[in-house]
Amino acid sequence: MNYVYVTAAQDALEQFALDCADLQFISHSENVSFRVDTRKQGCFVLRLHRPTYHDLQELVSEQLWTEALLESGVDVPVAIRTTSGQRYASVDCSGEQRYAGVLEWVDGDLLRDPATYSELSEHGSNPYRLLGRLIAQLHDQAVDWEPPREFTRHSFNMEGFVGEDPFWGRFWECGFLSRSQRKRLLELRDGIREILTQYGESTDTYSLIHADLHESNVVVSGDRLHIIDFDDAGFGWHAYDLAVALNHRRDLPDYKTEKDALLEGYCDIRRINSKDIEMIDVFFVVRSLASIGWVTARPEVNPKGHEVCQSLYEDAVSSFDQLGT
Numbered sequence: 295m296n297y298v299y300v301t302a303a304q305d306a307l308e309q310f311a312l313d314c315a316d317l318q319f320i321s322h323s324e325n326v327s328f329r330v331d332t333r334k335q336g337c338f339v340l341r342l343h344r345p346t347y348h349d350l351q352e353l354v355s356e357q358l359w360t361e362a363l364l365e366s367g368v369d370v371p372v373a374i375r376t377t378s379g380q381r382y383a384s385v386d387c388s389g390e391q392r393y394a395g396v397l398e399w400v401d402g403d404l405l406r407d408p409a410t411y412s413e414l415s416e417h418g419s420n421p422y423r424l425l426g427r428l429i430a431q432l433h434d435q436a437v438d439w440e441p442p443r444e445f446t447r448h449s450f451n452m453e454g455f456v457g458e459d460p461f462w463g464r465f466w467e468c469g470f471l472s473r474s475q476r477k478r479l480l481e482l483r484d485g486i487r488e489i490l491t492q493y494g495e496s497t498d499t500y501s502l503i504h505a506d507l508h509e510s511n512v513v514v515s516g517d518r519l520h521i522i523d524f525d526d527a528g529f530g531w532h533a534y535d536l537a538v539a540l541n542h543r544r545d546l547p548d549y550k551t552e553k554d555a556l557l558e559g560y561c562d563i564r565r566i567n568s569k570d571i572e573m574i575d576v577f578f579v580v581r582s583l584a585s586i587g588w589v590t591a592r593p594e595v596n597p598k599g600h601e602v603c604q605s606l607y608e609d610a611v612s613s614f615d616q617l618g619t
Contacts, residue, residue, distance in 0.1 A: 299326045302385040303340055306394035309376045309383035312338065323595050324525050329399065337399035338374070342385070342392045347525070353393055354381050355445045356524050359436075359502060366435040368428070369520045371397040400522070402515035406542070410514050419517050422552040425539060426559025428519050429507060433532050434564055436501040450505055450530030452490040455580050456483045461528075463587030470590065470603035479607070482583065482614050489576055489617075493531070499570055503530040507539050533570050536560070537577035544578065575617060582610035 300317065303326075307314050313333045320327040326342040343353060360370045374396050376383050382393040403410040405421060414421045448454060454461045466479040493499075504511075505526040513520040539556060543549050553574075560566055586606045589596045596602060 298388045299342055302342055302387045302392060302394070303328050303330075305385045306340060306342070306383045306396070309378075309380075309385075309394075310374060310396050311377045312396070324592075330396070337401075339371075339397045339399055341395050341397075341525075342387065343382075343395065343525075345390060345392055350382065350393060351444065351446050352448070353395065355441070355447050356527060357381050357395075358442060358445055359439075359447075359527065360524055362439055363432065363435055366431070366439075368431050368435060369518060371400075371522060371524070373397050400513050400515065400520045402513040402518070402520065404510055405512040405514050405519070406509035414514060414517065420555045420559075421514075422539075422555040423559035423562075424517065424519050425507075425512060426536075426556040427562050428512075428521065428559075429504075429532075429535055429539065429556075430560040430563035432504065432521070433501065433535070436503070437497060439502070441502075447502070448528040450503070450528055450534060451495060451500075452487060454528075454530070455490065455584060456487045460584065460587055462584040463591040465583050465587035465590065468586050468590045468603055468607075470600040471586075471607055475607055478611060479583065479586070482579065482610060485614065485617075486576070486580060486583070490580075493569075493573060493576075495531075499533065500531050501529065502527065503532060503535045505530055505534065505538070507535050508542055509539075531573065531577070532566075533573040534577045534580065537574045537581055540574065541578060541581055575613065579610050579613045579617070582606045582613065586610070 303317060304314070307330065312330060312335060314330055315333045316331040318329040320329055324344050324347060328340045330338040330340050332338070357373045360373065363370045364372065373381065375381055382395050385392055385394050405411065405425070411421050414424070448461050450461060466476050466483055468476065504521060504524060505528055506523060507521065511521060511523045513522055536556065540553055543552050557566065557571065586603050589599050589602050589606070593599055
């Protein structure tokens with residue numbers, strides 16, 4: 295772990311007045327994250343946010359939404375403020391300024407862990423039915439909520455995914471792929487653009503979404519499911535959230551069962567029509583394309599970028615061809 299980040303984290307903790315007993319590195323992906331164990335105040339997550347990803351108002355807006363979700367009963371992170379009442383602390387990382395945010399720690403295990411998944415099932419709770427209900431609650435709140443005037447977040451709309459400057463990067467320029475592969479990605483981009491344009495942005499299908507709701511961003515405690523990591527949250531299609539939740543299970547034998555359970559749980563709370571369900575397969579392609587852009591733009595956190603992008607490319611092409619477009 296780079297000592298610069300440790301020093302910055304310690305500086306941030308002073309601004310949040312946390313009496314740190316132990317600081318443990320968690321991950322370096324979009325952000326640099328630490329677990330903070332204090333002597334008397336409990337446990338927290340501290341994130342040093344990537345400086346080029348979100349500005350301060352966009353970070354503040356993330357907390358505005360999670361606070362509104364909490365008020366509506368959705369299980370999401372609880373943020374704490376600095377001693378001066380600010381939502382984020384500005385810290386120096388060897389000449390690079392980063393914003394640090396602190397959230398309450400939630401005990402539990404990730405849904406991706408086989409033991410966690412099995413334990414839920416053994417107690418009569420289908421994990422994906424529970425997750426479907428949780429996603430529907432999130433979408434219900436987002437559709438009904440009117441963000442304050444100062445609220446600002448990115449959009450995972452047609453432009454945000456396949457426009458001239460997609461939010462996660464120009465995937466068709468990926469240096470890990472050959473010229474012929476990049477040409478093929480341009481063809482997929484054109485096809486997806488046409489599909490998304492026809493689908494439109496109805497208020498029933500498009501609102502604020504989490505945008506990264508995979509198994510590693512769901513903490514399970516008993517039969518409680520807690521959503522973490524709203525760093526990618528923005529405006530987008532509901533079916534994209536459902537696609538991301540299912541994406542990592544597509545090659546497993548129980549995929550159809552889990553997809554059915556997710557949709558049943560979703561429909562326990564919120565209506566979804568056949569077109570929206572069809573769009574899940576489209577958003578599998580979109581996720582792979584966007585992920586190529588994400589990996590390409592972050593070589594420092596993806597040492598196997600070539601292998602990852604090759605796999606994502608193959609998945610995108612295969613999934614697109616199965617759409618029958």
